[in-house]
Amino acid sequence: MHRTWLVTFILKRLLYAVPLVVAVVVVNFILIKAAPGDPVTVLIGDYPATQDYIDQIRAQYGLDQPLHVQLWLYLSEVAKGNLGESLSQHQPVAALLLDRLGQTVKLTLTALAIATVAGVALGTIGARWRGTPVDSTTQGVTLLGYSVPEFWLGQLLIIVFAVNLGWLPLGGAQPVRGSDFTWLDVLPYLVLPALALSFRYTALIGRMTRASLLEVDSADFVTAARSRGLSDWQVLARHTVRNASPPVVTVIGYNLGYILAGSVMIETVFSWPGIGRLLYESITKRDYPVMTGILLMISISVVLANLLTDIVHALIDPRVGRS
Amino acid sequence: MPTRRTVLVGTLATLGLTACAGTGGGSGAASSGSTKPKQVIIVTDSDPDSLNPGLTTGYQALDVNVKVYEGLVWLDKEGKPQPQLATKWVASPDNLTYTFTLREGVKWHDGSAFTADDVKYSFETLLKDNARAQGVIKQIASVTIPDATTVVFKLKAPYAPFMSQMKAFDTPILCKAVYDGKGDVKANPANRAPVGTGPFKFKEWKTGQSVTLTKNTAYWAPGQPKVDELVFRIIPEAQNRVNAIVAGEVDILPAVMLPQANIKDIEGKPNINVNKQTAIPALYFMLMNQANPALAKVEVRRALAAAIDRPRIVTQAMGGLALPGFGSWGQGFPWATNKDSSYDKLYKLDPAKAKADVAAAGGVAGGLRITFDAARPQFAATAQIIKDNLAQVGVEVKLEPLERSVFSDKVYAKRDYDLALQSFTSSGDPAIGFHRLYLTNAGRTANVNATGYGSAEVDKLLGEAAANPDQAERGKRYQQAQVILDQAVPTLILFDELQADVNRTTITGLYVGVNPADQFGQVDVK
Secondary structure, eight states, rough: HHHHHHHHHHHHHHHHHHHHHHHHHHHHHHHHHHHHHHHHHHHTTSSOOOOHHHHHHHHTTTTSOHHHHHHHHHHHHTTTTTTBBOOOTSSSSHHHHHHHHHHHHHHHHHHEEEEEEEEHHHHHHHHHHHTTTHHHHHHHHHHHHHOOOOHHHHHHHHHHHHEEESSSOOSSSSSSSSSSHHHHHHHHHHHHHHHHHHHHHHHHHHHHHHHHHHHTTTTTHHHHHHTOOOOHHHIIIIIIIHHHHHHHHHHHHTHHHHHHHHHHHHHHHTTTTHHHHHHHHHHHTTTTHHHHHHHHHHHHHHHHHHHHHHHHHHOOOTTTTTO | OOOHHHHHHHHHHHHHHHHHHHHHHOOOTTTSSSSSSOOEEEESOOOSOOOOSSSSSOHHHHHHHHHHHHHHHHEEETTTTEEEEEEEEEEESSOOOEEEETTTTTTOSSSSSSOOOHHHHHHIIITTTTTTTHHTTTTEEEEEEETEEEEEEEEEEEEEGGGGGSBTTOOBBOOOBTTSSSGGGGOOGGHHHHHHHHSSSEEEHHHTTTTEEOOOOTOOTTTOOOEEEEEEEESSSHHHHHHHHTTOOOOOOOOOSOOOOGGGHHTTTTEEEEEEEEESSSEEEEOOOSSSTTTHHHHHHHHHHHSOOOHHHHHHSSSOOOEEOTTHHHSSSSSGTTTTTTTHHHOOOOOHHHHHHHTTOOOOTEEEEEEEETTHHHHHHHHHHHHHHHHHHTOEEEEEEOOOHHHHHHISSSSOOEEEEEEEEEESSSSTTTTTHHHHHHHOTTTSOOOOOOOOOHHHHHHHHOOOOOOOHHHHHHHHHHHHHHHHSSSSEEEEOOEEEEETTTTTTTOOSGGGGOTTTTOOOO
């Protein structure tokens, strides 16, 4: 009985997601075409090019077709599973994405893990010692984390830890000199970008955890538990955290999209070879197929992350969605 | 499909490796496997679009390609052609026919022999549509190959910079067998795993991270190359490229990848060498759109020229790495520069007089926009100074930073701008890179004079200068044209760029000359 409810729930949500994803692709396609600039001017660089030559190159790439024809061709190819070919790199978009996907997954999941652990810890500490200097300190840290732009924090981390102290590499995903690297050689490269990317979410999760814990803390069942003689830590561990977790899980899951967006800046600052940087480069080169391919992929992962969040939410909170 | 491509590239790379290991007994450094290869790390800012020189004009690809591919010649410090894939060449008395004798015994990186067929195929098929090669391709009437080591070019008209465009930067020679009959050129796996004749062969391309080249042990020049690997490390953020060379993470930071204003963060640092030079003359300039009624008046353009503080731009926007605008051709080609006609004489900095002149010419109603490529910090800084300078003469300037592709569209296709900042490289000869500053351009060709200015006399002089191989005769034409152009100032030359290549002092054998990037056979590590 439990299982059929879950399957229906998932199918329904996936069905709702289809028009959303299509809309994201269509809107992005039209927006980027409406923006000035053109991939052919990037291909030409600073060299003289007559209008005939430009028209010829444009026709080669199918850019001379009317917008709705281009959009229709693109959508019908996407429906067949073909994301097209990069205009600047002359490679299948799917190959480019797969090539970079692993690095972005590694970076964002590490950042998300750091943010979850650190955020929940900070929030719990703040709630446990509410109103004390400890609380004010964690509140201050989270406020700072929420206000500092990631790319600026990234630059700061590079200057301090890579340039001045020389403890960590200043960018890239692995050493350039030598070959045959173990995970120990590669790990230092992940530290600074993951920290920079996680800071904002640590703050967000920390604040949400604290607020949720405090809200639950004033509930009757907590007072009842205390009156049975349980210690503060016992109440926290057995009753409060469990009841305070659904909104925190929601914040963690729903923010995956923002983390992916944040990785565009972080990957550029740290020379991280992931999807975010590919997106940045494809925008400056007006490489339409790569750009829409990445946006499509990001919107699908956000939809999936939200779905997963809802499932977890439903599983830990028996009141959700069973009717 | 993606997997097949990846596998193919991987296989090619592995083949390259095994071939190298198989023949690499000489130096003994790389072949044992356990010893560290002798590496030189060069910084770049993004992945090359493609490693097929026919498909791209980007510097990222160029820097890699000139180590893998070679031209018929290379240019020495004086800009004179020196033998590369050709050992000799003869021009006919009418300068319409050039006959090249090719180097014998040259092998492609796949082991096959280099022949005249490859030269013909490169010019006629692979480079045909490349924007960078267009200048010379358009001049060629035919390419014939009487035998395997002889190539004959027939030109439509005499073309002075012909030899300077036979270098690897403009017209590299590609392997016919790799492309011919292999279907769509754009989808050829060699575009990501090139096969050339140069001192280094392709090893590996980790997208977003690095491109690695390895020693060509069968290279035709004895004793070259001296290092085992060249690695191009991709660092997109400009400040981090500077940090990387200071921290010793990389060995070479080419001038193109260094924001000039950052030079002060590097100079004087230990173990770092900065080579300042005018390798290939390049001009930074301000276009003045004559579609704007105020800018159509020569009096206004002259007044603006006298209001803009060129030395201040050099100091503040370029960190001193430039020579203030001298005249319409700059001063990179002394033989073409007219010393008697100069901006300093005609437009001495004088804001008070400039203000009066602008007012007398009817003023500039509604102010002016200044359009530039937002990705280049030197333009942003220059635009700020110009805004400040023109405010003093009562002309309000609005900054309009744009993305590169939008800039081209607005300035060249739509001509929707007032003032625009840009730079052009000469590519080694004024006829290749500088004529386009002033030639009449009614057809709106991109990257050619978009000011609306046109002078039949200048066009004629430039046409003659392009056709005459005699430098003294050419010089006369340029100097005559300079007098006309300095007076009309359709475009104001702001400065001649100096280049600063930066390297760690452990690197030796770097060639300091016109195109140092294509002379890497001698480079070594201490």
